[in-house]
Amino acid sequence: MKYDIKVELENRSEEYSFSEVAKQANGAAWVKSGDTVILATVVIDETEIVKDDFLPLTVQYIEKTYAAGKIPGGFFKRETKPSDFETLTSRIVDRSLRPLFPKGFGHPTQITIMTFSVDSEADLQVLALNAASAALYVSDIDINKSVSAVRASMVDGELVLNPTLSELNNSTLDLYLSGTKDELLMIEMRSIGSEKIDNALVVDPLLDPTMSAPFITTHASNALPEDELIKILQKTQELLFESNIKYEDAFKEFKKETKEIGYKSHVINEDMVGYVREKHLSDIKDAMNQMAKSERSTALRALRKKIMLTQEKWDEVELKDAIEKVKKEQVRAQILNDKIRADGRALNEIRPISISTNVLPRAHASCLFTRGETQALVVLTMGGSKDAQMFETLTDDGVQNENFMVHYNFPGFSVGEASPVMGTKRRELGHGNLAKRALEPIVNLDGQTVRLVSEILESNGSSSMATVCGGYMALRAADIDTSETVAGIAMGMVSEGNNYAILSDIMGLEDHDGDMDFKVTGSKDGITAMQMDIKLGGISLNVLKEALYQAKEGRAHIIDIMQEAEKKIEFNDGVLPSTDFFHINPSFIGEIIGQAGKTIREIIDKFEVAIDIDKKDGKVKVTGKSKSGVQAAKEHIEGIVNAPKSPKIEYKVGDKYKGVVKKIVDFGAFVELPDGTDGLIHISKISDQRVDKVSDVLSEGEEIDVEILEFKGNKISLGRA
Template sequence: MKYDVNLDLTNKTEEYSFNEVARQANGAAWLKCGDTVMLATVVYEENETVSDDFLPLTVQYIEKTYAAGKIPGGFFKRETKPGDFETLTSRIVDRSLRPLFPKGFGHPTQITIMVFSVDSEADLQVLALNAASAALYVSDIDINRSVCGIRAAKVDGELILNPTLSQLNNSTLDLYLSGTKDDLLMIEMRSIGSENVEIEPSIEPILDPINAGMGGVIVDTHISNALPEDELIEVFAKTQEALFAANTKYEEAFKEFQKEAQPLVLTANQLNEEMVAYVEQNHMADIKEAMNQMAKSERSSALRTLRKTILTTKTDWDEEELKAAIEKVKKIQVRSQILDEKVRADGRALNEVRPITIETNVLPSAHSSCLFTRGQTQALVVLTLGGPKDAQMYESLTDESAQNEEFMVHYNFPGFSVGEASPITGVKRRELGHGNLAKRALEPIVHTDGKTIRLVSEILESNGSSSMATVCGGYMALKAADIETSDTVAGIAMGMVSEGDKYAILSDIMGLEDHDGDMDFKVTGSKDGITAMQMDIKLGGISLEVLKEALYQAKEGRSHIIDIMLEAESKIQFNDGVLPTTDFFHIDPSFIGEIIGQAGKTIREIIERFEVAIDIDKKEGKVKITGKNKSGIEGAKEHINSIVSKPKVAKIDYQVGDKYEGTVKRIVDFGAFVELPDGQDGLLHISKISKERVENVRDILNEGDKVTVEIIEFKGNKISLSMV
């Protein structure tokens, strides 16, 4: 492969080829970084356009398992539907490149990124965006700005740009930025656990046949503190410098490989200024009244009624043009009222959060649940607890083996939540992205303790940031299941309206402000700092001073929400009848043998009788019991304590020929097991019960019978007996 460009960037080198492969695409870039090779292509339909303001852009990031020398697992030995990582990476690339297209670009466009070879230390999300941007930059679409991604990590307090995956795994920060050489376009951020809690391997490898695998090393990763706002701002400043410098290098290096731009017709709706002026002069009161209908369906209905009313007198006007004019006047009114009057469409102050109500454990048969309502946004978040076998198994290209996801957040957004008559189908990219954001927000403060936790957020009503309602409801569902957390976490969606030098930052934005504003900024965290963040900027960038102001206003709103959540937390009543639970206690390690019993017989009897899972630390004598309900756990704990409280019987030094009185414990087809005085069992074979032939052991013996036996043989640790 001949490479046209070799770029030395921060902590990595990228090589590009533009004229070797995929030459029938409108733009293509072959990228090599270390052992990672990927191809990005851009294709659009020249003879097809859509006439509205929607950009018909599709981004697909595709991983090939052969890139890591693997064959797909499962029944079908070829790649099928995209995995979560592929979908989330596609979203990142889409959100970063979509702002580059000129307004009115209506040609259906497909960007495809395919991974052909992978380096185990590669950051595939950063490389995917860089490759896609390069393909778009050199294509014949008239786009002359480069976009790239950069990731920042903090290892032992040191900031590392473009870290390896090993460095990222040891980091307390994962910050992903994308932007041009002039503007920041997108931010994704999460805190990563830095504190490892390890439990020593248990003495018995299979103490839990129901949930096999609970024994052994359990590693739980969490952090005790979120990232403070000031510290994050410092990281932003350093990361942005590297981001902007990298784009300058890309544009200089790629310029000579740009294709001649094709003359494209932009199809943006042209506003009819006569209609705009008419609506402003005659129907501003109707516009304001429509804005007061806060639900999307109600507001749309009010604006539709206004449009029909105007058309009764303006019969020669085009309805679509009038619709665009009304939408324009509405947007002007929303923004000017915020900037000039400091009042929002629903009458709130700029930093005011809508009313919040919280109800916990509203579902009696679920392990826990929370109905979180904020204004006209409502999330029902339901938690289910499981054992290690319930974890989600997954494997990425850069993983050496399959991994287990023990904390899951699944987000569902049915059409009825916004008054739409749409069928419920499979999980969409937006739903996957919102669930992933909520997971990143909550994961740093959750202690799984060897359990599998699944949160499902059902959005019942939506008017602004249902993902942040999922974070708040998710935290409350965790507490309603008595899950230990290191802090209280809430989420809030911020917005901004800006005209020239004037700007206003909005707390807890609703759908109207998201649609007509310039920024969508979701921040989650505790009162002390941030656990996760996602930002998409619609205007041409944002200064660090404005960003800092937005972060601190978000902290103020978050603290307000947390206070309400803490009050609700104090009133939680657990679903004790169905809630699985765990108990920890200590025993004298010298009694572990009695608890396990010969060949694990005693421990298995406890597990089966009380329907629990048991894990024992052989050094410290720590016992962990997990069960479906408290009564089973208490019963198992009481049984173990009764064994420990019994005086220990000294082991007898048995010899061949010794005779003892024992108790028949269990009868089998080939004989009976007899418990000897010190608790050990011996086998009384059917041939040794009587001098005469015995057809059925139960004709001679019953469980519980006292018998006198003689030791006739030792086979390893097994004792053979004969009836005296």
């Protein structure tokens, strides 16, 4: 393969070829970094222009198992439906590149990213975006900006940019930024939690701007404080901007001649806009006060029909656009000028919250979380290690187990739409993944498997954050220990020039007509996860910092309400499984297991529990359907360990003792000696006469005289005395 250019970046390099493969695509980039090879292509349909007011862009990130020398597992030996990682990566690329397309671009566009070779240290999500952006930049589409990604991690207190996967696996932070050379477009962040790595965070970053000392301060929480995140964002953003300058300088000579294509003409009829402003502004305000999306749409549609009765020659589609423009203007002006939102709230005010736990009597745990017109029913199910979700990625050596799952479902009825319930969509997968990242740092399952399912029953903004709050409450309603209380809040922003307003707990109207969708989850101490999409093309760190601290105030308010609700939890004791962990001296494990597992089977059957024992350190896990059964099993095991024992006898060859036949087998009998030690009397040593069947001569519980014949390791061989 002939490579056209090589771009040197922080911690790695990338080589690009633009003319060797996929020549019939509008743009293509073959990218090599280390031993990883990715092909990204861009194709547009020039014969069609979609008239609806959206960009018909589809992004598909596709992994080939041969890239890592693997054959697909399962019955079908070829790649089938996309994995969660592939879907989430496609979504990240889509959200990063969508803002680049010119207004009025309506041609169906397909971006395909394929992995052909993968090494175990590759950051495939970063490379996928970089490759797709390169293919788009050199294509014949009128796009002249590079978008790239930078990932930041925190390893032993040191900030590492563009980390390897090994470094990321030992990091307390996973921060993914995408943007252009002068605009930050997207943020994805999760705090892995210092307790889950090595508790190695020390000293203040400002003491050493050269980064020779650790970059962040010690904090007990698994959440990352806002001040520290801002400092990390500043460093990461600087590298992001520098990288895009390098990309554009390197790619510009390979840019194809721009193709002349048609754009959607979307001209607002200003006469209609003026008429609506003058005659029906009060109707617009009334419609804004209809908080549910369906109710608001009905009110605006009724207004449109009312106007058409007196303006019969007007085009109804044009009138719809005019009404929408006036509505958007009014929403934004009221926020910026009057500091009041459509529902009458102050900019930092949170909608009313109600929380009910364990509303489902047969589920292990549940929570009905309602915030304004958004409602999530989050249901928790507990299982053992065998219930974990098995998965495998290209960079893994083998199959991995996911024992904490969050699944998010968004049926049409939640927004008043008459649509059937279909398979999981990308948005649902993304929202569930965000909620998982928010809660995972504070949960220590210790071998258990937990599945949270969020059923969105009503939605008017921030249903993913309702999932986080409801998910935390469901964990507590299942009596699962958490390190701290975590809540989520969706922030928004409206801006005109230098005038801006930051909104807490945004509703659907403010998300639609605003300039930012910023979801922040965490405790009162800091942030566990974050996701931000900026619609206006960039945001300053000062504004971002203000939004983060306003989000912190909102979270604290929500957390106070959640902690009050925690005090009222009544557990589903008849249904909720119980688990207990304790340690015993490993030397007693043999006695707990018993001869051929007899003792432990008796405990399991008697108390209806499952028992796992770590033979190395003596850790015992007891799980059962009821707390009483688990506690009784624990006490029984501790009774075996703590029972007084007869002093051990120092046995010698030739010594004779009375023993009790404990178990008869085909080849002899196990005999318990006076101090509880077992010995084996072989069938050939039971009698002077030939014995065909041991049970013809001996019976369990019978007392017999035996002689020590020999020692075989820890085993004692006996004969009949």
